[in-house]
Amino acid sequence: MPTTRHIAWAATFVAVAGSLTALSPGLASAGIHGIEFEQCDTAGRNCVTPTSFVVGQSYWIYAPYDGTSTNTPMANFYDNGTCLGGGSHSVAWVPLTPGTHTISNTGGSWSDSTTVTVVAAPAGSPTPQQPKQGACTGGGGSFGSGSSNLLPGS
Structure with missing residues (x-):
């Protein structure tokens, strides 16, 4: 049988948990995005979440974050295994080829990836260039795979 002391402790716990949730909703809904x-x-x-991806357009890619850390x-960061940049929370990405692109990133003990489809740029568009950014460290991609037209010597 629960004693008065057990009931009091349980009530106190529920009250504290409720207060923390009300005072810090970010913690209550925290999770890795x-x-x-x-x-x-x-x-x-005037940044927005893109609804499509087009060759030559510039996008920012952000690493997963729980919002409270x-x-x-x-x-x-990698595009089909080719390094886009490293040592940062985000990188600029300019897709160089149409088709399926697997965007992945690694950091410490975690990794994540997502696949997007990139459509061709309108005829007559300038030749896109991927901006140079910090080097990737610790492996994770296959340099010179050609998946993003980032071949050695190009």
Whole structure:
């Protein structure tokens, strides 16, 4: 049989848990979010989640984040196994070829990936270039696979 003391402890626990949830809803709904994409205007403002991906357009890729951690995750980012950049929470990505692209990232003891379809740019569009960013460290991609037209010597 529960004693008055057990009931009091249980009531106190429920009250504290309820208070913490009410005071910090971010903690209550915390969870690791997957890879996220944004497309911003040329000034780097007015960012939105893209509904499609087009060769030559610029996008930002963000590493998974729980939204509450005091440490922003640092990651290596890959497009079909080819390094896009590393040592950051995000990288700029300019798809160079149409088709299926597996975007992956690794950091510490975790990794994540997602697949997107990139459509061709309109005829007459300039030749796209992937911006140079920090190097990937610790492996994870296959340099020179050609999946993003980032071949050695190109």
